[in-house]
Amino acid sequence: MRKLYVVGIGPGDPEGMTLRARRVLEQAEVIAGYGTYAELVKPLFPDKEYLVTPMRREAERCRLAIDAACAGKTVAMISSGDAGVYGMACLALELARGKGVEVEVVPGVTAALSGGALLGAPLSHDFAVISLSDLLTPWELIERRLELAARAELCVALYNPASHRRADYLRRACEILLRQLPPETICGVARCVGREGEGMRVMTLAELADYPADMFTTAFVGNRQTREIDGRMVTPRGYRDV
């Protein structure tokens, strides 16, 4: 059976991908991906055939990748982070149905983990991953999820906290969280993890509401136990003393 690999390449640095992801990309003839991500792997694999489409043309890119696999080529479609977390794996599985192409998903380190490691250990207890992009999800549902996650005392990793079009979304999200959580709740942001300009900062929830996030930011909201330790964000693993 023909096979399509969907590969999470991790945060973006060559060392951030798994050995399995690296091997699959090495063996592929065609690498399909959004332009920015293709540029991240091109220096490692300069001699591959690249199938690149712009953002918001995911279905088209996916169909091209499936067509190439049907034509007998070894194709790897890449996502940054993990291919299953707001990535291309679901679309590949949906669109490959009935095409005689098996989809193999190669997992990777998603931003909640890579950004979390930079900050310290913000997600050491139960947590939620919520995207603030309302491109594919009604904002009312995002609001409801934020409110219920905070009421559940889940730590939260916020993906896509802002873009040009949505400059105030992180503030709006924080205002909802502030109805449930104290303003001094420990939070943090990680930026450009594994890329130029990498950085992190620990702050309170009140400060996070004013933070100028961009497309390269992942934000983290702690629970009532989360603390700042030596400039890092740390959520204890359990509710008993160490």
Added chain:
Amino acid sequence: MRKLYVVGIGPGDPEGMTLRARRVLEQAEVIAGYGTYAELVKPLFPDKEYLVTPMRREAERCRLAIDAACAGKTVAMISSGDAGVYGMACLALELARGKGVEVEVVPGVTAALSGGALLGAPLSHDFAVISLSDLLTPWELIERRLELAARAELCVALYNPASHRRADYLRRACEILLRQLPPETICGVARCVGREGEGMRVMTLAELADYPADMFTTAFVGNRQTREIDGRMVTPRGYRDV
């Protein structure tokens, strides 16, 4: 400054770790870890000094690793999956405070991602990660989190769904979820990912309640949009049609 590395080694197979994790372990003189995880990396790095303590002796293991780092050794403490998700990173940061040891966390592929990739793409939309172990968390809080996660229409990855002592916890969790979600909600389990006996199965929430999970299982609960496609579990990325 002295440094302690806390390294997530991924699901367990040598190819499942990142290149960065592999390099850090290669450069380490001492590898500290729970016995089972130490056995996973020993074949790759047979000549290291190993600091191994049993399960539930995490703080002791962590103190030994910090002591070794203080003594000038290059020490890597390993966790399976990601070091920040129910792993050792938080404990290392807490216990290293004031010891003059910098903690560098090297992220890895946690079970939600490795098991998710095997199943297909169960977590392609907002999700929660919840552990059913009540060793460090009151069961009432776990119940509350399950209920609120389901009401928030979050997909859920359930860690530690069962052990010898907690044979019926997955059933109890499913009963709480069944108060909010239809019994035909698409769910799945992944077992022994990256190890001998690897496998997965897609099923309904009603079936998951009867599934004989063990310590090597991660369970996945879909949202109302989650579907079974060619034997895989797929949550669409958005709420609009492809």
